[in-house]
Amino acid sequence: MGQHVNCLSRNMATGSDSRTGGPAGAQRGAPPRASGGRGPYLLSMTTVDVLAVAAHRDDVELTCGGTMAKLARQGHTTGILDLTQGEMGSRGSAQTRAHEASVAATVLRVTLRENLELPDAGIVNTPETRLLLAKVIRRTRPRIVIAPAPRGRHPDHRVASQLVRDACFLAGLTKLDPDYPPHRPLKVIHSVTFREDQVKPTFVVDITDEFETKLKAIRCYASQFDGTTQAGEVYPNGEPLYDIIRHQSAHYGALIRCKYGEPFFTYETMRVDDLTALDVSTF
Numbered sequence: 001m002g003q004h005v006n007c008l009s010r011n012m013a014t015g016s017d018s019r020t021g022g023p024a025g026a027q028r029g030a031p032p033r034a035s036g037g038r039g040p041y042l043l044s045m046t047t048v049d050v051l052a053v054a055a056h057r058d059d060v061e062l063t064c065g066g067t068m069a070k071l072a073r074q075g076h077t078t079g080i081l082d083l084t085q086g087e088m089g090s091r092g093s094a095q096t097r098a099h100e101a102s103v104a105a106t107v108l109r110v111t112l113r114e115n116l117e118l119p120d121a122g123i124v125n126t127p128e129t130r131l132l133l134a135k136v137i138r139r140t141r142p143r144i145v146i147a148p149a150p151r152g153r154h155p156d157h158r159v160a161s162q163l164v165r166d167a168c169f170l171a172g173l174t175k176l177d178p179d180y181p182p183h184r185p186l187k188v189i190h191s192v193t194f195r196e197d198q199v200k201p202t203f204v205v206d207i208t209d210e211f212e213t214k215l216k217a218i219r220c221y222a223s224q225f226d227g228t229t230q231a232g233e234v235y236p237n238g239e240p241l242y243d244i245i246r247h248q249s250a251h252y253g254a255l256i257r258c259k260y261g262e263p264f265f266t267y268e269t270m271r272v273d274d275l276t277a278l279d280v281s282t283f
């Protein structure tokens with residue numbers, strides 16, 4: 001009860017639902033929500049087709065925001081789970097970032113956005129954190145989960161990558177948690193935008209039509225990014241951050257012969273049924 005009230009007051013402070021109408025996805029009949037804490041887990045049964053899990057608010061926008069916007073446009077339900085509140089960030093308070101995340105969720109038209117409230121700069125992969133995350137997986141029942149890249153500049157990104165994989169597996173164990181039925185996502189894919197240590201992405205999503213939406217979502221984090229030249233996994237090159245993002249997205253797009261793209265990695269091999277349907281020209 002106390003946690004629920006805490007969550008409500010946080011939403012009221014950010015105005016996430018009442019002023020913005022909440023993150024979209026309401027077109028699918030799902031109740032728009034953007035919670036700040038763990039409280040409502042037993043109070044909502046909103047499910048999503050794709051759940052993106054990241055260490056920090058703004059990570060999803062930076063790495064796979066275009067893909068999230070595209071999924072929503074294609075009619076899929078989407079959700080974002082931020083693992084921390086960003087309280088260790090040198091710019092902007094956690095409350096400011098909560099409001100920014102809520103507005104960005106609306107831009108990306110995600111059905112739900114929640115926060116696991118793990119310690120910023122202190123994410124660990126333990127039985128306790130795996131259980132917390134597995135409960136969200138069981139409740140939201142995604143078919144696809146997007147996780148951070150397997151490596152990263154920030155330890156939270158690297159740890160979160162493995163934590164997500166482990167929690168997705170545990171979520172399928174019958175005896176794990178009596179509150180929700182078992183659910184194991186079909187796939188975990190890793191967003192490798194800005195990473196230099198992936199030899200090649202397994203695939204790139206064409207976000208040409210969604211790039212400006214991605215940038216609009218990133219610009220919601222004015223407290224983090226306005227006037228900066230570096231963020232998250234983005235190494236600085238002297239240009240404004242927004243320009244770096246555009247150039248990097250153009251690079252990934254060029255890999256599949258389109259204007260803008262976002263790269264992903266899977267450990268599984270991709271399957272092809274019809275060779276003649278392959279695209280991306282060799283020449």
Ligand SMILES: [Zn+2]
Pocket residue numbers: 055056059154157232
């Ligand atoms: Zn991050």
